[in-house]
Amino acid sequence: MPTPEPPVISVQDVHYAYGDVQALRGVTFDVPAGAFFALLGPNGAGKSTLVSLLSTLLPMERGEVRLSGLDVRRQASAVRRNLGLVFQEPSLDERLTVMENLDFHGRIYGLRGRERQARAAEVLNIVELSEWQGALARILSRGMKRRLEIARGVMHQPALLMLDEPTTGLDVQSRRAVWSYLQTLRRDTGLSLLLTTHHIEEAEDADLVAIIDRGEVLAFGTPDELRERLGTQVVTLRGVQSDLLRDLETRFGAAESSGDTVRLRLSDPAPLLAFLGPHLPRISGLNVQAASLEDVFLDLTGRALREERAGVSVARPSPTDGRGFQ
Numbered sequence: 329m330p331t332p333e334p335p336v337i338s339v340q341d342v343h344y345a346y347g348d349v350q351a352l353r354g355v356t357f358d359v360p361a362g363a364f365f366a367l368l369g370p371n372g373a374g375k376s377t378l379v380s381l382l383s384t385l386l387p388m389e390r391g392e393v394r395l396s397g398l399d400v401r402r403q404a405s406a407v408r409r410n411l412g413l414v415f416q417e418p419s420l421d422e423r424l425t426v427m428e429n430l431d432f433h434g435r436i437y438g439l440r441g442r443e444r445q446a447r448a449a450e451v452l453n454i455v456e457l458s459e460w461q462g463a464l465a466r467i468l469s470r471g472m473k474r475r476l477e478i479a480r481g482v483m484h485q486p487a488l489l490m491l492d493e494p495t496t497g498l499d500v501q502s503r504r505a506v507w508s509y510l511q512t513l514r515r516d517t518g519l520s521l522l523l524t525t526h527h528i529e530e531a532e533d534a535d536l537v538a539i540i541d542r543g544e545v546l547a548f549g550t551p552d553e554l555r556e557r558l559g560t561q562v563v564t565l566r567g568v569q570s571d572l573l574r575d576l577e578t579r580f581g582a583a584e585s586s587g588d589t590v591r592l593r594l595s596d597p598a599p600l601l602a603f604l605g606p607h608l609p610r611i612s613g614l615n616v617q618a619a620s621l622e623d624v625f626l627d628l629t630g631r632a633l634r635e636e637r638a639g640v641s642v643a644r645p646s647p648t649d650g651r652g653f654q
């Protein structure tokens with residue numbers, strides 16, 4: 329019988345501290361090979377620390393991390409060969425052409441002449457940059473640069489491509505293009521993806537999501553499982569006066585309110601909608617939606633991820649800030 333493929337990521341009871349700051353407190357999960365996995369968490373949750381341990385940029389302290397069965401502690405160089413990185417900050421050599429950027433990367437990973445050329449042509453084709461192969465990287469648009477970084481990230485055929493906020497700074501069209509190429513790569517090569525993002529809608533498309541906060545995994549599962557755990561529809565009402573809010577809370581339980589906007593999470597919104605009928609002339613807006621990952625995040629952490637991220641600035645150097653392996 330063939331041995332089953334090991335998980336592409338296996339994290340077992342991982343702890344990590346920077347001096348007194350406990351960044352990871354016993355993180356455990358497995359991601360099966362071929363999966364698109366999203367790591368969601370607010371600023372300081374421990375995402376970069378986890379990603380750095382996985383990519384061998386930080387030394388392991390306690391616990392075990394494996395990539396496709398390879399131990400990051402004892403098989404670090406094999407782990408690196410199996411890993412592609414796409415950084416948040418641009419990391420191309422702007423003085424080189426599109427093809428030279430790929431060629432250089434291929435050389436670092438020990439790809440031989442003909443194999444290197446063939447592979448470069450293949451990945452350029454996937455991201456639709458073949459016609460630009462002779463152009464200097466400097467003249468490409470932001471979206472094209474990101475596509476080239478993806479092509480470079482998979483040039484050496486890694487098992488896992490790690491993407492740190494890959495669509496930051498891209499317009500909607502370029503963002504869609506990036507995702508379309510990533511999906512093609514997954515379909516054609518069985519590549520696994522690890523995404524860190526604050527665009528929750530990008531995580532909605534993931535096969536598996538981990539929500540991490542203060543160094544702990546609060547939830548792990550498919551987006552549907554996470555939403556089902558919350559078990560709800562979200563009803564948002566606008567223009568709600570305080571007497572109506574009191575009435576709503578008495579009948580339907582605690583509501584979140586901000587100004588005159590009120591949100592209620594209910595497994596069945598029908599009784600609320602029936603109750604609201606006579607009050608409709610008094611409210612200015614009514615919306616019913618299935619719970620989103622944002623709602624799950626809010627429920628678990630008590631904070632909105634968007635708010636968390638809004639004030640974030642990139643002051644602290646990060647292992648995924650574009651410098652790559654030292």
Ligand SMILES: Nc1ncnc2c1ncn2[C@@H]1O[C@H](COP(=O)(O)OP(=O)(O)OP(=O)(O)O)[C@@H](O)[C@H]1O
Binds near residue numbers: 369
């Ligand atoms: N080099 C460091 N020295 C001291 N503390 C650090 C260092 N790097 C991270 N930390 C702390 O460890 C915790 C986890 O940080 P980490 O960068 O892993 O979180 P994150 O989820 O990646 O956040 P971000 O989205 O801002 O990158 C935070 O409390 C952070 O302040």
